[in-house]
Structure formats: structure tokens, C-alpha cells
Amino acid sequence: MKLPDAPWHQRPSLKKLVDALGGQKGMIRFVGGAVRDSLLGVAVKDIDLATILKPDDVMARLKEAGFKVVPTGIDHGTVTAVTKDGPVEITTLRRDVSTDGRRATVAYSDDWREDAARRDFTINALSADPVTLEIYDYFDGLTDLEARHIRFIGSAEQRIAEDHLRIMRYFRFLARFSEEKVDDAAYAACTQAAASLDSLSRERIADELMKLLATDDPLFAVSKMLDAGIFSHILTETDSRAAALLGQLVRREQAHDIKPLAIRRLVALLPKDTDKAVEIVTGLKFSKKIRRAVADRLAAREPTAVEIPALAYHHGPEAAHDIALLFAANDDLQASLSKLLNWEKPVFPIKGGDLIAMGLEAGPIVAKTLAKVEQAWIEEGFPDDPRIKELAKRIALRT
Structure with missing residues (x-):
């Protein structure tokens, strides 16, 4: 099977980069999301390459070819080539020497299958030759991709033991790609290892949570996380009522053709007591901007359309818009949203x-x-x- 034609891998700058790194000799491949998303017909955002070349050799070859190179993850074998079409990450093949659930010690490898085996899910272990576009699939990822089945490579317990954040990644990929079904082994392993999330930095947890909430419809994944006890290690106050509010919010976004927004959905999962909600997002090391946004969106419960302009004046139209989507009664929602169309903050004229x-x-x-x-x-x-x-x-x- 071959990678389908797509504008991203026809870029002249990318072809030049591939040539510089021995693409004609099989020394480099497309890996990860670019391969997966191309097969799904999804727009490719990030381009990652893997190579048998060592990082110093990669940097030397690219500089000789005229590329600016940044050693973005040199300790783990990753450098970034800056091209006129955007950045491209190139990582030397690796194998794990040791892992502790938070970080890994790696050694370089020249074995493509060995490198693929250290990835998380079968659908993320696909690679493609950038010249012939031939796809390499060592773990039946193509079958899983067609079935929208999210499955760990090998032992789910082992993959999670290597990196506890893979629990969060499992549910994010479930939200993004699955057709509302779990892999039994993966789900059991995530449930069993839920407490291991406590050992991770709150920043990593928060980042994965927001990526999950930014997917088109995270409701199924969130409900499975609740069932598995995941939220007791992330958002301790989240319960079935919060999930129900998230479900209502997602349906409203879809009905009104409103783009998903992670912060809006986060508020649905938080306690409606502002102090408690801010305490939780502070514990997750969210920025001051997000903490303020959470507080603004909890400024009113069940607002009427008449109250929406005042909320916009005090907290901004974006916050008022989200308050309406989250908390307005069904009969008031359309009128509330209409109040905010082309809204500009009036200037108080009295001094x-x-x-x-x-x-x-x-x-x-x-x-x-x-x-x-x-x-x-x-x-x-x-x-x-x-x-x-x-x-x-x-x-x-x-x-």
C-alpha cells in the first residue's frame, strides 16, 4: 500500500530536505501523524521524519543543503529543519534503554521495526518511504486505522508503564478517531494504572486534557474516563452531572455550527463554585489567562437574554458567548447568542x-x-x- 497523493509531501522544500538526508537510499521515512492523517484524508499539520542518520550527521547534511537547523530535542535525537513551508522534525531511530513512566533513556538504532515498537498505538507506528510512498506497517496499524480501533502496540500495561501520560493519550485518540468503542485490553490497563497519573507533572496532564477537549466530540471519551476513575486523578470534582453538561454543550455547539473550544468545555467539567474551580485549574498549573477565563465563564448561571449584554460588558463578549452556551435555558439560547452578534463594548459616557x-x-x-x-x-x-x-x-x- 502507498501513501495517497497529498500537497504536503509534494512541497519542493520537503523534497530537497529528503534528498539531503538520503531519501533515495532509504535512509529516511515519514512517520507518525502525517502518515496516519493522510490515510484518513485529514489535513496534515505537522511533518515528522525518522532516519537512521545520527543527529550530528543530520544537522551537517541539512546545513550543507542550505537549511537552518535547530537542535530542539537533541538529547533525544530530534532536530528541526526550518523550511519556507514550515518546520520539519527529524528524529534518529531509537530504542529504549530504561523508562520510569515519566521519561526514557534511549540509545540510537538502525532498526525501523525496533523504533516503531516504542511508539504508543498501532496507528501511530506507520511509516512511509518519502520517495516511493510505500507504507510500512509492523503491527497491523492499517487494519486498526480502517476500523477506527485504538490499540496499544504489544502489551498495553507495558506501554503505559513506559510513559504514564499514554493513559491520557489513549482517551484523546479515542475521542479523535474512535467510533465509540474501546479496546478491552487498553481500557483495562488504563483503569488499572489510573493512579500513576499522580506522578506526572500537572502541566503535561493539563496539556493532554485540553487537546482531548478540543476534539470534535469528546463526550464518549470523557464518559469512559469517568467510568475508569481517571478524573479522580485530574479534576477531582468532575462527575456524571458535569459530563451531562458537557454533552449538552457539545450538542449546542453542533446545532449552532459553533467551533469547539477547549476552555469552554473545561468549564463544563469544573465545579460551578468559582473558588473551587479556580483552585483546581491553579493546581493543574494553567496560566493566569486561563484561570481568569474560567472565573469569567462562571460569572452567571442560567442567564437570560436580557442579562447577556451586561455579562459581555463586564467579562467580554467571548466569555458571555460561552456563558450562554453553557448555562442559558433552551428557550433563551438563540436570543442570547443573537444579542452578541457584532457586539461592541459601549463607552460609559459619564465622568x-x-x-x-x-x-x-x-x-x-x-x-x-x-x-x-x-x-x-x-x-x-x-x-x-x-x-x-x-x-x-x-x-x-x-x-
Whole structure:
């Protein structure tokens, strides 16, 4: 079987790179996602190559061919070639010397099958000759790919023992490629080893979780993770009610043709108590930006369409949009989303000096009164002059 024709492997810069690394002599192959996704007819984002050449030789050959080369993972045999069509990663064939579930000590190899055997799933162990496009399949990955079956290479327990993060990767690939069925051996191994996730850095866990939530429909994978006890080691408050909210959210996104957003879906799985939710995402080492985004999206429960513009004003239109998708009643959802079309934040037209001109005494009372006027202005739908000035005057005179 051969790799189907695709624009990505016809790029002149890639052909030049392949030639420089001995492509005509079988010294290099396409590996990983580029092969898998091409066979599935999915757009290829990242191009990875494997080679029998040592990293120093790879760098020397590429520099001689005029490529800029960055030693991005030189300790593990990976360098990145910078081409005009984007970066290309090249990794020397490897075998594991030792692993502890978090990191591996590797040695270089010239055995293609040995290198493929250290990958996680059969569908990720496929490789292709960049010149002939002939596909190499050592573990029946083509059959699994056709069946959308996610299966570990060899012993699932052994693959997970080598790298505990493969538990999370299993469920991510289940969400992305599977037709709602699990591999019994893989699922049993993930369930049994769930506690090993506690040994991993929270950053790695969070990264995999967000990749999973960014898939088109993560609901089946999330429900299987709940059943397997995975979330007790990731998001401790997540339960079947959270999964139900995620399911409603996914259906709403699909019904309204709204692009999936991982942060929106993360909020569905978090406790609805803002302090608890922020505590959890802080523990997962999420950035301040994401922690703020979580807090903003928990600012209201069951908002009405009338309240949506105020939420947009305080938290931004993106947050208000997500609040509507997450928490608006079914009867209010369409109206809420419509309120945000082409929404621009209005400018509050009253200043402290305006209140003083209306008779308010200068001092701390001005700021307090201005806040009251702004809140009333928001509640009344952001009225323009002269209504806002009349509103401000009434409040100033009552103060």
C-alpha cells in the first residue's frame, strides 16, 4: 500500500530536505501523524521524519543543503529543519534503554521495526518511504486505522508503564478517531494504572486534557474516563452531572455550527463554585489567562437574554458567548447568542466631573456614585444621551 497523493509531501522544500538526508537510499521515512492523517484524508499539520542518520550527521547534511537547523530535542535525537513551508522534525531511530513512566533513556538504532515498537498505538507506528510512498506497517496499524480501533502496540500495561501520560493519550485518540468503542485490553490497563497519573507533572496532564477537549466530540471519551476513575486523578470534582453538561454543550455547539473550544468545555467539567474551580485549574498549573477565563465563564448561571449584554460588558463578549452556551435555558439560547452578534463594548459616557457639575460634592462620594450610575446604565441597556444624564442626575441628587 502507498501513501495517497497529498500537497504536503509534494512541497519542493520537503523534497530537497529528503534528498539531503538520503531519501533515495532509504535512509529516511515519514512517520507518525502525517502518515496516519493522510490515510484518513485529514489535513496534515505537522511533518515528522525518522532516519537512521545520527543527529550530528543530520544537522551537517541539512546545513550543507542550505537549511537552518535547530537542535530542539537533541538529547533525544530530534532536530528541526526550518523550511519556507514550515518546520520539519527529524528524529534518529531509537530504542529504549530504561523508562520510569515519566521519561526514557534511549540509545540510537538502525532498526525501523525496533523504533516503531516504542511508539504508543498501532496507528501511530506507520511509516512511509518519502520517495516511493510505500507504507510500512509492523503491527497491523492499517487494519486498526480502517476500523477506527485504538490499540496499544504489544502489551498495553507495558506501554503505559513506559510513559504514564499514554493513559491520557489513549482517551484523546479515542475521542479523535474512535467510533465509540474501546479496546478491552487498553481500557483495562488504563483503569488499572489510573493512579500513576499522580506522578506526572500537572502541566503535561493539563496539556493532554485540553487537546482531548478540543476534539470534535469528546463526550464518549470523557464518559469512559469517568467510568475508569481517571478524573479522580485530574479534576477531582468532575462527575456524571458535569459530563451531562458537557454533552449538552457539545450538542449546542453542533446545532449552532459553533467551533469547539477547549476552555469552554473545561468549564463544563469544573465545579460551578468559582473558588473551587479556580483552585483546581491553579493546581493543574494553567496560566493566569486561563484561570481568569474560567472565573469569567462562571460569572452567571442560567442567564437570560436580557442579562447577556451586561455579562459581555463586564467579562467580554467571548466569555458571555460561552456563558450562554453553557448555562442559558433552551428557550433563551438563540436570543442570547443573537444579542452578541457584532457586539461592541459601549463607552460609559459619564465622568466624575459631570456628577460634580450636577451638584455632587467633590470627594470619595463621586467614585461611589459613579459606580452606581454605571450599574444603573448597564441594567437599563446602555442608554445614550440625554437619558443617561437624566439617570445620573437622579442618582447624584439622591446621594
